[in-house]
Amino acid sequence: MRKFGLLAAAALIGLATTPAFAQFAVSITVDAAPPPMPVYDQPPMPDEGYLWTPGYWAWSQDGYYWVPGTWVEPPQRGLLWTPPWWGWTDGRYGFHDGYWGSHVGFYGGIDYGFGYGGDGYRGGRWEGDHFAYNHTVNNFGGVHVTNVYNETVVNRTTVNTVSFNGGTGGVHAQPSQADRAAEHEQHVPPAAIQAQHQQAAQANPALFAKENHGKPPIAATPQAAHFDARGAAPARGAQAPAREEQQQRPAPAAQPAHPAPGAQPAHPQGAPAPHPAPPPHPAAPAPSREPAHPESRPEGAPTPHPAAPQEPHPAQAPHPAPPPRPAPPPQAHPQPQHPPEEKKEEPR
Numbered sequence: 001m002r003k004f005g006l007l008a009a010a011a012l013i014g015l016a017t018t019p020a021f022a023q024f025a026v027s028i029t030v031d032a033a034p035p036p037m038p039v040y041d042q043p044p045m046p047d048e049g050y051l052w053t054p055g056y057w058a059w060s061q062d063g064y065y066w067v068p069g070t071w072v073e074p075p076q077r078g079l080l081w082t083p084p085w086w087g088w089t090d091g092r093y094g095f096h097d098g099y100w101g102s103h104v105g106f107y108g109g110i111d112y113g114f115g116y117g118g119d120g121y122r123g124g125r126w127e128g129d130h131f132a133y134n135h136t137v138n139n140f141g142g143v144h145v146t147n148v149y150n151e152t153v154v155n156r157t158t159v160n161t162v163s164f165n166g167g168t169g170g171v172h173a174q175p176s177q178a179d180r181a182a183e184h185e186q187h188v189p190p191a192a193i194q195a196q197h198q199q200a201a202q203a204n205p206a207l208f209a210k211e212n213h214g215k216p217p218i219a220a221t222p223q224a225a226h227f228d229a230r231g232a233a234p235a236r237g238a239q240a241p242a243r244e245e246q247q248q249r250p251a252p253a254a255q256p257a258h259p260a261p262g263a264q265p266a267h268p269q270g271a272p273a274p275h276p277a278p279p280p281h282p283a284a285p286a287p288s289r290e291p292a293h294p295e296s297r298p299e300g301a302p303t304p305h306p307a308a309p310q311e312p313h314p315a316q317a318p319h320p321a322p323p324p325r326p327a328p329p330p331q332a333h334p335q336p337q338h339p340p341e342e343k344k345e346e347p348r
Contacts, residue, residue: 026094027088030059033093033169037160038066039237040219042114044141045071049131051083052123052138053194054112055219057163057209059095060202064209066216067201068232069114070224075100075191078126082182084109088167099189105182108165109173112139115153118173122153131275141222141231197224212238226286277284 034057041053050284055069074081084098085108095109104121115123115137123137132139132147164170175183204227207216213239223229 021238027097029092029094031092034064034163035214037163038215038219040235041233042139043220043231043233044139045143046222049073049144049146051081054083054113054116056084056132056187058198062208066283067198068218069220070197071222072194072224075188079128079188080104080121083112085110086164093164099187101182101185101187103182104180106175109171111160111314154300170247200225257271
């Protein structure tokens, strides 16, 4: 009887001093409440066999920062992910770490969306050694998934964005018997890539709530620890991720093809220049072909024909034609190579 009385007294003391979910481990406590949950779209899965892990607010000495949701391969077959969550404990907000286990445990009743509606996981289930995906929840993208089923799930909307349990304005959910049983099962800590993912988020100033005001520019990413991967999704109402801004940035306008000052445009030989060529300098008048003294021309000498007037050549690109050269002045008394026969006199 004495032993039974001691056990009953210990049980009563435990019920009087322990909150409903005080048995769940708390890793850190802070005074400020976490920001509301951002609303975002789920990026496509990178390959079959990956499970969705929702984003959450984490804490550092610089305040709250957002850890984007991402796709992760489970450490072992048959394991499911229980997300981390914030809960009101003894006048402070306590952070409960996430873990892998055979069943999804209690995560504060927080509606993370994409199958994590606050109780359990509706995004998929293990069927032997293969994971079956709920087609109505997961974004397959271009991945061909063979194990698929359809089950209607109402995803989180902008109405329910509370990010903590208990306290003023928090979610007032209590763990079920199944949640308590899952808490006592063997747990596997987050995978190494998940730890790298959180560290990368903490190193990114744009993910801190004091910078993004509760709307992180990278709310989810298809690959853990790769925030610039194609398909990364911003929170609704936030600016797009940097990589998408670069992809959508318009290319610089092509500069018109104008030649540099003083440079000659390249045109085929004989093609007209783009601008009218300057008029050529007037050619010097050609000297007359007539001798200066026509009366002194020998009798019978051939009369030289006047030279045709020289016309300036048309300007051709890329260089204007040089001015014509004046014809050489004619000889005043041209002498034929063979004098005419009639001019020879026979001796008498």
